[in-house]
Amino acid sequence: MVFLATINFCRNCDRYLSPPQAWTIAEPESRELLAICLKKLKGLNKVRLIDASFIWTEPHSKRLRVKLTIQKEVLSSTILQQIFEIDYVILYGQCPDCTRLAAKNTWKAVVQVRQKVPHKRTFLYLEQLILKHGADKDTLNIKEVKDGLDFFYAQRSHAIKMVEFLSAVVPVKTKDSEQLLSKDTHSNTSNYKFTYSVELAPICKDDLVCIPPKQARSLSNISPLTICARVGNSLHLLDPQTLRTADISAPIYWRTPFDSLATVYDLVEFIVLDIEPSGRTKGKYVLADAQVVLSGGGMDIDMGDEGGRDTVFHTRTHLGGVLQPGDTVMGYHLTRSNFNNTSFDTLDSAMIPDVILIKKTYPNRRKKNKVRKWRLKSIAKEAEEQPGEGRGALGRRGGLDQERVERDYELFLRDLEEDPELRSTVNLYKTDVDMSGDTEKKGGKKKSQYAMDVEDEPPVVQQDNGEEDEVDFPEIKLDELLDDMEGLDIKDE
Numbered sequence: 001m002v003f004l005a006t007i008n009f010c011r012n013c014d015r016y017l018s019p020p021q022a023w024t025i026a027e028p029e030s031r032e033l034l035a036i037c038l039k040k041l042k043g044l045n046k047v048r049l050i051d052a053s054f055i056w057t058e059p060h061s062k063r064l065r066v067k068l069t070i071q072k073e074v075l076s077s078t079i080l081q082q083i084f085e086i087d088y089v090i091l092y093g094q095c096p097d098c099t100r101l102a103a104k105n106t107w108k109a110v111v112q113v114r115q116k117v118p119h120k121r122t123f124l125y126l127e128q129l130i131l132k133h134g135a136d137k138d139t140l141n142i143k144e145v146k147d148g149l150d151f152f153y154a155q156r157s158h159a160i161k162m163v164e165f166l167s168a169v170v171p172v173k174t175k176d177s178e179q180l181l182s183k184d185t186h187s188n189t190s191n192y193k194f195t196y197s198v199e200l201a202p203i204c205k206d207d208l209v210c211i212p213p214k215q216a217r218s219l220s221n222i223s224p225l226t227i228c229a230r231v232g233n234s235l236h237l238l239d240p241q242t243l244r245t246a247d248i249s250a251p252i253y254w255r256t257p258f259d260s261l262a263t264v265y266d267l268v269e270f271i272v273l274d275i276e277p278s279g280r281t282k283g284k285y286v287l288a289d290a291q292v293v294l295s296g297g298g299m300d301i302d303m304g305d306e307g308g309r310d311t312v313f314h315t316r317t318h319l320g321g322v323l324q325p326g327d328t329v330m331g332y333h334l335t336r337s338n339f340n341n342t343s344f345d346t347l348d349s350a351m352i353p354d355v356i357l358i359k360k361t362y363p364n365r366r367k368k369n370k371v372r373k374w375r376l377k378s379i380a381k382e383a384e385e386q387p388g389e390g391r392g393a394l395g396r397r398g399g400l401d402q403e404r405v406e407r408d409y410e411l412f413l414r415d416l417e418e419d420p421e422l423r424s425t426v427n428l429y430k431t432d433v434d435m436s437g438d439t440e441k442k443g444g445k446k447k448s449q450y451a452m453d454v455e456d457e458p459p460v461v462q463q464d465n466g467e468e469d470e471v472d473f474p475e476i477k478l479d480e481l482l483d484d485m486e487g488l489d490i491k492d493e
Contacts, residue, residue: 005040007064007088012098023095029054037066037088047072055085064088097154100140107140107152108193109159113166114148115200119263119404122204122231123149124412126170128426131377135165142381148200149381156194163196168233171201171250201253203228203235205415205422206267206358207260208332210344211237211246215256219246223351224343227358228260230421240318240356243282261339264411267330267358269295273312277320288320292355295328317357331357359418372413374428374481417476430481 008017015023018036026033034052038044047070055065066088071081100106115122130136136151138158143150153159166172175197182191203209207228216224222237222244229238235248270292280287292313313335323329335354416423 003084003086005037005086005088006091007037007040008093009090010095010098011092012101013095015095017095023097028059033064034066037064037086040088041086044070050081062090062092064090100154107154109153109156109196110194111151111153111159111162111166111196111198112145112148113151113198113200115202116147117202117204117260117263119204119265119408121264121408121412121415122170122200124409125422125426126166126200127379128376129169130165131379132425132427133165135162136379138162142379144381159194159196163198166198167250170231171203171234171248171253173199173201173250173254201231201235201250201257202259203231203253204260204263205229205231206264208262208266208356209237209258210261210339210341210347212256212258212343213346215252215258219248220244222246224347225352225356227356238285238318241316241353243280243285243287243318245282258343259341261341261344262332262337264330264358266332266337268333269361269363270313270329270331270355270357271295272323272325272327272329274325275320275323278316281321284321285318286320288317288323290315290317290320290323290357292329292331292357294333313355315353315355315357319357319360322360323357328361328363329357330359330361331355373431373478374476375431376413377427377429423476423480428476428481430478430483 009015010017010023013023013025015025016033016036018024019039024032024036026036034054038049038052049068050071051067051069053067055067057063057065064087066086067083068086069081069083071079074080094102100108113123113126136142138153138155138161139151140154141152143152151159151162153162163174167174177195177197179193179195180190181193183189205228209226209228211219211222211224211226213224216222223239223241226237226239226246228235229245230236234250235253237246237248239245271294273291273293275288275290277286277288292315293311315331317323319329333355334352416426416428
């Protein structure tokens, strides 16, 4: 005896309908597919199932045959056993997820992430955090727009999960809204689209900030003129003159927001003439008195002006543990700076240092342009407007200003090299480097951002100008790098 039944199959995602509404991936003649077939049978719970197995059919026949053996007690101490076959007809269709993807305006919720800064260093770091924690697995699409990214989701819960993830890693301010698409008055059900606006604090690592005086007094009376040492779910500010620190959480920051006085693009190159630690330390920071002079790599300043390259600047710095006489250091030249900031104007001019040193740099090693032995991954994104290639979170839109794109990405890579704490929060992957120069011949066009990509450094032949490398140049150890995992669909062209 042969019975007929139907089973629904989505050809786009290769999933079967598991009653009542779930769609499940199942291989042919697998236990998962057998369980789905048995759920389609009514009254099976009234008998005892002894055995169930598939009978082979042609793969293109759109048929599944299942052989069942059941038992049931019909009379006292009398058990009836029967063997029969069931033919399932596979009905092709689309699951709800594929239907939304095939139609326009398919998303149910969108998370709009924005940061109003002239660079994208925060988004480059945020992209690596998203990849490491797999926060992008439920996204339908990622689109690049001005000042940020848009994440589209099929379910509202997935968007809320992304907002919670962003709130845990960066200081954000969120707003939400909803739009009514349709309403059924008979069943009293409505269909909405949800939008979540997430604004990132416009403060980045190594930025110079001036805290409003009232807020500075509430933070244990810290000096208003500070630098941003680290950005997590709160802002970690450091006073380089005293090594005092302050953490500003997202609610406190957005209650009285403030902008950066200067960013890393305003840094000037100095040469250390003398460094003398004062003995006070706090973690990795060592307070020291330093004498610095403008380097040739700094701003173009007239030699006769006050504060020119011949002027020796005396300052206090938190870099006493890493600086030595003759080192090159980047810092903010406040003597010749003019800030349009009301909080900065209220400061006593006698308390403002001439120079604030930020980080040590390695010009001799950087000039050689050695190929990095590690690389980063990138999220597949869709550009909003004109096509063009870019790096990382800047993606295709970054082609509008390729020079700024490359500069942002290079600064981010240097931050990863020089900061082990920052490096520990992202995944770095090994890359095969051909030091013979053959990689230049093999190098082709960069892969499209529409597929999961791995950011490779352009191989450059080393240049030796006769200058010695810095001994303490930060090298990333091999044990910090990961191998490429299988299943990432990374293909060589």
